[in-house]
Amino acid sequence: MIMQKLATKTDEDGVLEFHDVTKLYGPTKALSSFTHRFDKGRVHALMGKNGSGKSTLVKLLAGVIQPTLGTMFVNGEQRQFTSPHDSFAAGIVTVHQELSLVPELTVGENIYLGRLPQRNVGGLSFVHWKKLHAQADALLQDMGVNIKSRQAVSTLSVGQQQVVEIAKAMSFNPSILLLDEPTSALATKEVNMLFGLVRRLKEQGVTMIYITHRMSELFDIADTCTVIRDGHYIGSVEMKDADHADIVGMMFGDEAHATRPPRRAIERSNPVLQVKNISRTHAFKDISFELYPGEILGIAGLLGAGRTEVMRAIFGADPLNAGSVTLNGKDVTGYTPRQMSQAGLGYTPENRKEVGLVQMAAITDNLCMASLDAVAKGGVITRAQEKPFVDKQIKDLSIKTDDPELPVSSLSGGNQQKVVIGKWLNTKPNVMFFDEPSRGVDVHAKRQIFDIIWEGAEHGLSSIFVSTELEEVLEVADRVLVMRQGEIVTEVDPTKTNLSELYGLCMEGAKN
Ligand SMILES: Nc1ncnc2c1ncn2[C@@H]1O[C@H](COP(=O)(O)OP(=O)(O)OP(=O)(O)O)[C@@H](O)[C@H]1O
Numbered sequence: 001m002i003m004q005k006l007a008t009k010t011d012e013d014g015v016l017e018f019h020d021v022t023k024l025y026g027p028t029k030a031l032s033s034f035t036h037r038f039d040k041g042r043v044h045a046l047m048g049k050n051g052s053g054k055s056t057l058v059k060l061l062a063g064v065i066q067p068t069l070g071t072m073f074v075n076g077e078q079r080q081f082t083s084p085h086d087s088f089a090a091g092i093v094t095v096h097q098e099l100s101l102v103p104e105l106t107v108g109e110n111i112y113l114g115r116l117p118q119r120n121v122g123g124l125s126f127v128h129w130k131k132l133h134a135q136a137d138a139l140l141q142d143m144g145v146n147i148k149s150r151q152a153v154s155t156l157s158v159g160q161q162q163v164v165e166i167a168k169a170m171s172f173n174p175s176i177l178l179l180d181e182p183t184s185a186l187a188t189k190e191v192n193m194l195f196g197l198v199r200r201l202k203e204q205g206v207t208m209i210y211i212t213h214r215m216s217e218l219f220d221i222a223d224t225c226t227v228i229r230d231g232h233y234i235g236s237v238e239m240k241d242a243d244h245a246d247i248v249g250m251m252f253g254d255e256a257h258a259t260r261p262p263r264r265a266i267e268r269s270n271p272v273l274q275v276k277n278i279s280r281t282h283a284f285k286d287i288s289f290e291l292y293p294g295e296i297l298g299i300a301g302l303l304g305a306g307r308t309e310v311m312r313a314i315f316g317a318d319p320l321n322a323g324s325v326t327l328n329g330k331d332v333t334g335y336t337p338r339q340m341s342q343a344g345l346g347y348t349p350e351n352r353k354e355v356g357l358v359q360m361a362a363i364t365d366n367l368c369m370a371s372l373d374a375v376a377k378g379g380v381i382t383r384a385q386e387k388p389f390v391d392k393q394i395k396d397l398s399i400k401t402d403d404p405e406l407p408v409s410s411l412s413g414g415n416q417q418k419v420v421i422g423k424w425l426n427t428k429p430n431v432m433f434f435d436e437p438s439r440g441v442d443v444h445a446k447r448q449i450f451d452i453i454w455e456g457a458e459h460g461l462s463s464i465f466v467s468t469e470l471e472e473v474l475e476v477a478d479r480v481l482v483m484r485q486g487e488i489v490t491e492v493d494p495t496k497t498n499l500s501e502l503y504g505l506c507m508e509g510a511k512n
């Protein structure tokens with residue numbers, strides 16, 4: 001079998017070609033007569049704003065969906081993949097935008113799912129657990145990541161789960177690798193690890209399609225960049241000849257770009273949120289801070305520094321072991337998330353798939369879910385009552401959809417993130433926690449989200465803003481707390497701190 005495959009190996013191996021490929025979802029043209037050839041052995045960045053058709057292209061190659069019109073050629077052969085298995089059999093491995101691990105299983109089981117090593121005892125076949133975990137640990141160690149095969153996936157952060165997805169892809173020795181926003185939840189160290197792997201695969205002649213919203217990554221890792229807008233092929237450039245402005249121009253045409261309003265002086269009296277000496281075993285300890293009316297407080301830190309854990313515990317999603325929380329002058333220590341939200345706190349979580357949205361429910365329902373009390377006065381809810389709320393959010397956040405009655409799962413990744421934010425803004429909170437609000441969101445949509453945070457601040461909304469991208473923390477926040485290993489180590493003024501200083505503060509003495 002293998003000999004035969006080698007014998008038929010051609011120059012077209014690893015080449016991906018699209019001829020006039022169109023993908024329709026009802027009235028939505030997710031991809032429109034797309035024609036392009038992705039050459040072998042190169043890293044092809046695929047760029048485009050939210051909802052432009054990037055994931056659609058990846059899903060076509062991965063056999064998850066089929067084209068409405070047009071033809072695809074893989075390794076020089078015309079192919080119509082009817083299932084992910086077909087695509088896989090053609091040597092294509094895909095890391096999808098949404099995480100797909102089974103949380104109840106261990107890391108090792110997830111990596112080798114469907115092909116667990118077996119051992120034979122008395123004619124019966126059993127899973128060879130020792131071998132499984134040894135193989136997975138070797139793979140993870142080779143990648144230089146500190147995750148163990150026997151850990152349950154449910155105990156991992158989103159970033160760690162993304163690393164496991166990448167490990168799983170690597171374990172297949174792909175000849176074509178599709179990476180749909182593999183770094184959206186990763187911090188610098190993990191991104192560098194991934195780039196190392198990508199470079200190694202490139203040396204082996206692997207063809208890669210790489211999707212990201214982080215522009216700076218392109219210049220680090222990509223050989224070419226192909227831009228797609230509203231489902232149309234716009235053009236491709238060689239990275240060595242391209243600059244940032246060219247690519248943004250191709251992505252957005254002449255759409256306008258929001259800029260940051262000038263910072264206002266924050267009056268440091270009458271805090272809306274007071275956190276005193278809160279601790280949670282194995283997560284964070286002795287955290288104290290105050291948040292003032294209209295203030296945007298950034299929390300900077302590396303993956304695992306405890307930022308999400310602190311926000312979750314204040315919101316009542318996890319119990320506290322010590323300390324107190326006061327919101328709008330009232331002691332709210334020990335409140336449930338529901339009570340917290342009634343008391344005026346909103347929280348957009350980092351993992352929209354698990355806790356942010358109900359994927360199967362309509363966009364409308366998701367937008368109204370957190371604000372049922374406001375929308376449905378007598379407990380009865382009608383579409384007519386929902387409509388003004390929903391229309392406003394769709395317009396304010398530029399959510400790209402043809403029909404708000406469609407399920408949230410029909411939206412592109414970045415547009416789903418906007419629904420999570422819209423859902424909470426509908427509850428009219430006076431304090432908001434934004435945990436990675438710009439993850440997977442294109443440059444313009446990101447500005448729209450920041451604009452919402454800034455505009456809210458002008459009207460008195462106080463926010464906590466967390467982002468793995470430290471540039472964003474410096475840009476968005478009025479004041480920045482730095483967390484390391486579960487503790488607040490210092491506070492900085494973002495107008496007087498540069499990126500490398502902040503990064504240094506986050507890193508200092510950090511464990512690997
Ligand atoms: N199952 C579906 N049903 C209806 N419309 C869909 C479906 N899947 C995707 N779409 C639509 O197709 C378009 C392209 O979506 P796609 O997910 O490819 O965008 P994307 O470029 O990956 O965006 P993002 O950067 O936000 O991930 C969007 O308008 C999206 O709403």
Ligand SMILES: [Mg+2]
Binds near residue numbers: 054056097412413414
């Ligand atoms: Mg996508």
